[in-house]
Amino acid sequence: MKPSRWTYVVxxxxxxxxxFLLTMLLVNIRDRKQEARETHVQVVQLTEATVEPALWGRxxxxxxxxxQRNNEMHATKYGGSVPFSHLERDPRLKRIFAGYxxxxxxxxxxxxxxxxxxxxxxxxxxxxxxxxSCLQCHSSIVPAYRKAGAGDxxxxxxxxxxxxxxxxxxxxxxxxxxxxxxxxxxxxxxATRPAFLYAIRALKKSQGVENYDPNxxxxxxxxxxxxxxxxxxxxxxxxxxKIVTYPWAxxxxxxxxxxxxxEIGFTxxxxxxxGAPVLKAQHPEFETYSQGVHARAGVACADCHMPFLRxxxxxxxxxxxxxxxxxxxxxxxxCHPVPAEEMKARIEEIQDRHAALxxxxxxxxxxxxxxxxxxxxxxxSGQALDPALKLQRRxxxxxxxxxxxxxxxxxxxxxxxxxxxxxxxxxxxxQIAAAxxx
Amino acid sequence: xxxxxRYSLAALVGIMAGLGAYTFVYARGYSxxxxxxxxxxxxxxxxxxxxxxxxxxxxxxxxxxxxxTPHALAPKYFVKARNGWNHSLHFTLQDFxxxxxxxxxxxxxxxxxxxxxxxEMASEMAGLHCVACHAGAGHGPRRAR
Numbered sequence: 001m002k003p004s005r006w007t008y009v010v011x012x013x014x015x016x017x018x019x020f021l022l023t024m025l026l027v028n029i030r031d032r033k034q035e036a037r038e039t040h041v042q043v044v045q046l047t048e049a050t051v052e053p054a055l056w057g058r059x060x061x062x063x064x065x066x067x068q069r070n071n072e073m074h075a076t077k078y079g080g081s082v083p084f085s086h087l088e089r090d091p092r093l094k095r096i097f098a099g100y101x102x103x104x105x106x107x108x109x110x111x112x113x114x115x116x117x118x119x120x121x122x123x124x125x126x127x128x129x130x131x132x133s134c135l136q137c138h139s140s141i142v143p144a145y146r147k148a149g150a151g152d153x154x155x156x157x158x159x160x161x162x163x164x165x166x167x168x169x170x171x172x173x174x175x176x177x178x179x180x181x182x183x184x185x186x187x188x189x190x191a192t193r194p195a196f197l198y199a200i201r202a203l204k205k206s207q208g209v210e211n212y213d214p215n216x217x218x219x220x221x222x223x224x225x226x227x228x229x230x231x232x233x234x235x236x237x238x239x240x241x242k243i244v245t246y247p248w249a250x251x252x253x254x255x256x257x258x259x260x261x262x263e264i265g266f267t268x269x270x271x272x273x274x275g276a277p278v279l280k281a282q283h284p285e286f287e288t289y290s291q292g293v294h295a296r297a298g299v300a301c302a303d304c305h306m307p308f309l310r311x312x313x314x315x316x317x318x319x320x321x322x323x324x325x326x327x328x329x330x331x332x333x334x335c336h337p338v339p340a341e342e343m344k345a346r347i348e349e350i351q352d353r354h355a356a357l358x359x360x361x362x363x364x365x366x367x368x369x370x371x372x373x374x375x376x377x378x379x380x381s382g383q384a385l386d387p388a389l390k391l392q393r394r395x396x397x398x399x400x401x402x403x404x405x406x407x408x409x410x411x412x413x414x415x416x417x418x419x420x421x422x423x424x425x426x427x428x429x430x431q432i433a434a435a436x437x438x
Numbered sequence: 439x440x441x442x443x444r445y446s447l448a449a450l451v452g453i454m455a456g457l458g459a460y461t462f463v464y465a466r467g468y469s470x471x472x473x474x475x476x477x478x479x480x481x482x483x484x485x486x487x488x489x490x491x492x493x494x495x496x497x498x499x500x501x502x503x504x505x506x507t508p509h510a511l512a513p514k515y516f517v518k519a520r521n522g523w524n525h526s527l528h529f530t531l532q533d534f535x536x537x538x539x540x541x542x543x544x545x546x547x548x549x550x551x552x553x554x555x556x557x558e559m560a561s562e563m564a565g566l567h568c569v570a571c572h573a574g575a576g577h578g579p580r581r582a583r
Contacts (some may be wrong), residue, residue, distance in 0.1 A: 008443035012450055019454040026461045028530055036482045310536060313482035334537040 035313040046184035051140045056178040060187075066165070066319035067178075071113035076325040078408040080350055083107045083118070092362050094404075095369060096396065098278060099272025101128045102197045112176040112321060113366055115139070123163055131170025131242035133161040139172035139185035140179055141194050146276070147171075157194035160243035181227040189223040190215050193230035199246030206251055224300035227287035232301075234401075236266060252287040254401050254419050258394070271396075274372040275382075276389040281400040288405045292412030332363045347410060354409025354416060361420045364427035368392055371434040386438035391430030398423035470522055475502045481529045483538065487577060495580035505576055506544065506549040517547060 043058040050056065057064030075082040079231070086106040089095050096120040097103040109115075119125055119138045135141050141160070142153060149156025160168050162298045183190045191197060193216050204212035214226045234257060238245040250256040258279070261267075267277040289295050294304070302317060307330035308317045324331030325347070332343050372388050402409070409416040462468070469477035479488040491497060496505070507514045521544065528534040540548065545567065550567040552575075553560060562569065569575065 005443065008441075008447055012443075012447050015447065015450040015454055019450070019457060022454060022457050022461060025530065026457065026464065029461065029465045032482060032529075036485075310483065312532065315485075330536055337539065 009040055032313040035311075039314075041171040047230075048146070048179070048184055049143050050184055051143055051174050051175045051177060051179060053174070056182075056184075056401075061313070062314060062316045063319045068113075068310070069320040070111040070322075072320070074326055075108060076323050077348060078355065079108065079328070079406055080323055081108075081110045082186055083110050090362070092366050095273065096362065096365060096399070097280070098369075100269040102280065102407075103272075104128075114175065116172070116175040120169070129166040131161060131237060131244075132163035132165055133173055133237055133244035134165055135168050136161065136193055136195060136244050138175065140174040140177040141172050141345050142179060144171040145194070153192075154194050155376055158241065158243060158337045161243045178229075180230070187297055189220070189227050191223075191226050192228050193243045195235065195246055196226070196233070199233075199248045200229075203248040203252065206249060221298060224302040225286070225289075225295075227306070228301040228305070232283055232285040232406075234282055234284040234287055236261075236268070252284075252290055253422055254287075254338040254398060257287070257401075261397075271369075271392065274389060274392060275397070276372070276374075276392040277394050279397045279400070281397065281404040283404050284401055285405055285407065285411060287414065288402075289411040290321075291415035299335075307334065350410055354413060357417060357420045358399070358402060358409070361395075361402070361423045361427070364402050365392075365395050365399050368395060368427040368430040368434070371431045375434040375437050380434070380437040380438065385434065388430045388434035388437060391426045395423045395430060396428040398426065425427045470518065473501055473503050478502045481525065483529060488578035493578055494574065496576050498575075499555075500551075505548055508547060508550065509554065517544075 027163075037427075040059050044050075044055050045061065046056060053064065053067060057067070066101040073082045076079050076266050084107065086108065087103070093106065094103050097106070104127060107118075107122070110118060115138045121133060124130070125134070128350045138159070145153045145156030145160055147156065148159045157189050160171060178318065180192055181189055191200075196216070200214055201212045204210075214223065218226055233246050235244050235246050237243065245255045247260040250260045259367075261279055266279070268280040269278060270276070271278050289301070304324040306319065307323050307324075307327060309330065318327070318330070325344075328340050328343060332347075333340060336343060368388070369392070372385060375385060375388070402419050402423075405411065405416075465478070466480055469480060475488055476490065478484045488502075491502070503514070507517045548569065549567050556568070
């Protein structure tokens with residue numbers, strides 16, 4: 001029997017559809033090959049003056065996609081990027097920080113996109129005078145330093161840092177951006193923050209390396225930590241010009257930094273309830289991580305906080321910088337071949353234990369504050385209370401070093417526990433000293 | 439005389455065959471019949487595995503197929519075809535989970551390959567796969583400092 005006309009129509013249609021799909025596949029293969037060949041297309045000529053991230057984004061659309069998501073807010077059990085009030089969640093902090101700006105307002109930090117606006121709006125800058133130093137890490141400020149220093153960034157850093165905050169604020173208009181970590185000509189990672197460059201040189205000197213410059217001497221993997229360590233560190237404002245300084249000349253461990261402060265006689269504030277000369281720790285993430293097992297294994301900040309992301313045939317660093325908890329598969333499981341639930345449970349166990357210990361340490365510190373107040377009310381002299389006040393300084397420094405660090409113990413669980421154990425010991429020793437000061 | 443429908447259908451089939459042949463050549467489809475490790479990185483996502491194998495301790499002793507496919511001809515091409523279909527399908531659709539992990543089926547193939555060379559040494563062991571401990575044997579340590 002002769003096939004009917006319709007048989008041909010149907011067969012032709014099927015062959016056409018197959019050809020259609022085949023062409024799609026061919027074009028898809030071509031696209032992937034293209035992606036694998038070129039990492040970027042230069043559309044905009046980037047220079048040291050290109051502050052606007054959107055311009056960088058035209059050359060690097062994939063990285064920019066992630067970067068733009070740094071304004072998103074997600075909560076994890078203990079951290080994340082939803083700006084809750086630490087003071088409301090843990091009212092003990094109001095007494096621990098009595099007499100200091102942190103007792104006014106102390107919120108969980110949001111992502112990089114908010115670094116400038118959140119600083120503008122905190123009561124710590126609105127109600128207390130602050131120096132231009134703050135902007136080193138809250139804005140894309142290096143072009144402003146270069147201008148103020150007439151070409152010399154390091155000189156401009158000192159000029160701008162010693163200005164009043166409100167005056168220096170007029171020199172910048174972008175939060176943390178691309179220039180901070182990337183060379184605009186080569187895209188290579190680089191450290192730009194003057195305070196970091198000074199501090200890492202001092203730290204390396206203490207380890208026997210002279211004139212250390214991370215931009216010429218660090219490995220690529222080290223740079224994937226150092227770009228973050230430019231800001232996620234402990235600092236203080238040195239001298240009458242209030243130059244932001246990282247206290248690493250003796251090392252980055254908690255007692256090494258304490259020894260540095262003791263030697264120069266530095267005090268952040270006088271405690272409002274006891275009169276103790278105390279220290280405030282500021283997010284020592286790099287210092288804490290450096291004591292942990294991941295640092296020992298050569299894992300960089302970016303490995304977990306900016307894990308690689310596949311897009312077609314491309315592999316890009318996720319520029320949405322965030323808690324590894326939010327992308328556990330990429331952040332943890334690429335090295336730890338266990339189910340995601342198991343990994344999550346392991347992390348939460350570390351953090352829960354740490355949180356419980358931290359809470360005990362805060363209780364001990366509050367008990368010490370109460371005891372010193374009671375001793376004073378009972379007529380103990382200032383001099384007799386001196387040992388107790390010194391112990392409050394030690395306990396306060398340790399509790400805060402751990403509390404201000406944003407990983408709820410995860411960056412270095414054992415080291416954090418050691419620090420908290422010391423804090424509890426110093427606080428209880430202080431109570432004994434206060435009880436004896438009659 | 440054949441109807442004009444036949445001619446147009448033949449033309450269509452010819453176009454499809456030509457396009458298919460070109461796609462096959464363009465995608466280096468023939469390379470999958472070889473033992474060359476570069477073929478495994480044709481579709482780009484295996485780049486890391488290829489690179490790490492080149493630095494790994496088995497580099498001089500074994501190529502991808504020595505560990506990841508059986509050695510007898512028919513099972514070897516069955517495994518190649520099965521994985522080839524799965525990999526190209528999911529890479530094209532971009533719907534694979536990350537990080538990429540070896541499946542049970544391929545894990546058994548791999549274990550058999552370990553034992554093919556090291557069977558005598560490992561004959562007393564039971565239960566654990568070799569790579570549970572020798573994770574770096576094929577692809578080296580995970581991270582460069």
